[in-house]
Amino acid sequence: MRKLGGEPEETVTPQPGEGSEIEQSQPGAEAAESLSVKSETETLPPAETLERATVAVPEPVARDEIATSSENTQPENRKVELNFDHLKTLGFLVPGAPAVRLSEEYQTIKRRLIANTVPGMLATKAPPNLIMVTSSLPSEGKTYSSMNLAMSIAQEVERHVLLVDVDIMKSDLSRLFGVVNRTGLYDVLTSPELGVEDVILKTNVPSLNLIPAGTIRKQVTENLASEAMGALTREIAARYPDRIIILDCPPVLATSSASALAPLVGQIVIVVESCKTTKQSLRHSLTMMADAQITGFILNKVRHRGVSNSAFYGYGYGYGYGYGYGQQPGQDKH
Numbered sequence: 001m002r003k004l005g006g007e008p009e010e011t012v013t014p015q016p017g018e019g020s021e022i023e024q025s026q027p028g029a030e031a032a033e034s035l036s037v038k039s040e041t042e043t044l045p046p047a048e049t050l051e052r053a054t055v056a057v058p059e060p061v062a063r064d065e066i067a068t069s070s071e072n073t074q075p076e077n078r079k080v081e082l083n084f085d086h087l088k089t090l091g092f093l094v095p096g097a098p099a100v101r102l103s104e105e106y107q108t109i110k111r112r113l114i115a116n117t118v119p120g121m122l123a124t125k126a127p128p129n130l131i132m133v134t135s136s137l138p139s140e141g142k143t144y145s146s147m148n149l150a151m152s153i154a155q156e157v158e159r160h161v162l163l164v165d166v167d168i169m170k171s172d173l174s175r176l177f178g179v180v181n182r183t184g185l186y187d188v189l190t191s192p193e194l195g196v197e198d199v200i201l202k203t204n205v206p207s208l209n210l211i212p213a214g215t216i217r218k219q220v221t222e223n224l225a226s227e228a229m230g231a232l233t234r235e236i237a238a239r240y241p242d243r244i245i246i247l248d249c250p251p252v253l254a255t256s257s258a259s260a261l262a263p264l265v266g267q268i269v270i271v272v273e274s275c276k277t278t279k280q281s282l283r284h285s286l287t288m289m290a291d292a293q294i295t296g297f298i299l300n301k302v303r304h305r306g307v308s309n310s311a312f313y314g315y316g317y318g319y320g321y322g323y324g325y326g327q328q329p330g331q332d333k334h
Contacts, residue, residue, distance in 0.1 A: 127237030128266035184214030262292035
């Protein structure tokens with residue numbers, strides 16, 4: 001591992017077929033370690049062996065390919081209709097689909113996050129139902145992870161999810177829902193006449209709502225660090241105590257936006273791309289959020305081996321130990 005100016009960098013690289021532990025570098029961050037994986041475009045085993053859809057981080061797509069939306073004069077009537085078939089082909093979880101490896105692994109991811117929302121579970125004064133999902137650098141899978149995590153939690157009984165697109169410069173989450181350049185978060189932060197209730201969009205997943213990124217792209221970090229953002233996060237956390245709020249945030253090292261927002265949220269999950277994210281990058285990210293509540297990592301694109309010794313990918317989560325969900329029978333879990 002390179003120390004700011006010396007030896008070559010090491011990437012976070014798991015052993016084939018196993019999860020790989022990510023070490024915590026910052027004292028006081030209380031970072032639990034989690035394992036997860038995501039598929040790419042490699043040839044996968046037959047469906048009867050893998051029993052899951054091929055997963056890939058979607059490229060930007062036309063608005064009408066995934067979702068359509070309607071906007072009436074009454075804000076509460078605005079609704080986004082997601083195209084579940086198309087989402088499924090892109091590797092996302094969708095309601096009503098049979099249980100597959102991906103859905104089971106996200107079950108593991110969400111359990112600890114939900115458990116952390118119980119008062120007193122975390123040593124933070126920030127609302128624990130506010131969960132930031134970020135990464136060190138772009139294209140490591142944070143939006144993909146945010147969407148699948150939201151879809152998984154939305155299937156819970158008596159649980160609701162509010163997805164918030166904080167990454168206005170890319171707006172990948174808004175694009176996924178077909179609402180790029182729709183009035184959203186940053187409009188509320190800069191327009192006193194707008195309230196959060198004016199920009200929440202319903203979806204055809206009854207327990208899943210969305211706040212798009214919005215249209216205002218000036219002073220992004222300043223807006224996230226403003227008292228208006230503090231008031232907004234407190235409002236949505238308190239108004240909907242049964243709701244998990246997932247904020248898809250910009251990468252930590254690409255902008256200062258994530259660092260500005262970190263003190264306002266009760267949980268932070270960092271997506272780490274196997275064999276790409278360097279340990280140096282990860283440590284720099286932890287340094288920038290040293291005082292925040294890092295509750296876990298999603299280690300993504302980890303290669304596992306199936307029964308036919310073919311490579312495949314899946315998702316999983318582990319806290320405080322090197323456990324790789326979905327390991328093959330007979331493998332050591334630690």
